[in-house]
Amino acid sequence: MNAESLVALLQRHRENAARVLDPEALDYFATGSGEEISLSEAERAWREVRLLPHVLRDVSAIDTGVTVLGDALRAPIVVASTAYQLLAHGFGEVETARGAHAAGALMVVATRATTRLEDIAAAAGAPWWFQVYVVRDRGITRELVVRAKSAGGTALVLTGDTPVFGRKPRQGDPPVTEEMHLVNFGDHLATRDGWRDDTAADASITPDTIGWLREMSGLPVLVKGVLRADDAAACVAAGAAGVIVSNHGARQLDRAVSTVRALPAVVDAIGSNSTVLVDGGVRTGVDVLIALALGARAVLIGRPVLWALACDGAAGVSALLNALRDDLVHAMMLAGCRSVSEITRDLIA
16 A cells, blocks of 8 residues: 555545544544644645665565564564553444554553453454553553453553643543443442542652652653653653653643654663553554654554544454555655664654
8 A cells, every 4th residue: 555545545434534523532532732733734744854765775575574562573563552542443442452453563551441451452362452541540540450461461551641630621521431431440440439430530649659659560661752861861761661752642731742742762771671662643654764764663543543433343453464564564665774773763754
């Protein structure tokens, strides 16, 4: 699949999702925070980067394989954690997991998933990671982490940029039922009275939380939502295996810098000894190539997966991920890179 057909696929998924989704669900998935300035910049920022490709290299065989935190992936493309996927499809996260597995990709499962963790894990196969929102009742977080590890999760992704949720004036309340909210939380509530407070984000977390999660689970911990080099270094010093450079899909602090601009400084600060991933606005194989050239080990894809899920379930997710991998292969051939290890920063003009 060439770049034009991938762009057409993305556009078709987005348009079809707008037709099939409940308008409130569409708004929940699509909106950004504040004036949506960061949202409007997310994709454009990747397109502003220019490349210096190699020539006269044998690119008859291309290898997109990569290992991230010990997990072997067919391509450096990960399905980002997104909440409330039952709003997009009747089988929600289970269908996303099936699609990711079929494409040889890794899925990050959200704390606020609307399907039981064990069912998602069974569909995902291995590997998969668990995204952690630390909630006010730390015992609930502990129990969810234990369940995730028991179900085969191989890493934790601590979301660090959400002491409170960003205000989204264009978004109303998502049509999420209490049962959807509590499908995983519910087993660990002493009583359902006050469950909203118990499962709200804990605004008191610090770098010490990294060690707490790591010691409790024995799993590597990535911290998601990092945009500053000094914060990245602090996370690694506290025991994180690495960070995910992210502005939360432009859903938290509006006017936060785009991730492609934040990525190089974070890589320079910790990349030699730690894993750095990036999300936010990545849409094409060239975007993935740029992310890898700037030092990311892999990228995460969020909204496009949701649109594919809404349109065609697992088959749509798998087709999207395969198309993105094919587009990366094409970009690597044109850049003169036979493997991910050959994608280096000297490609960036």
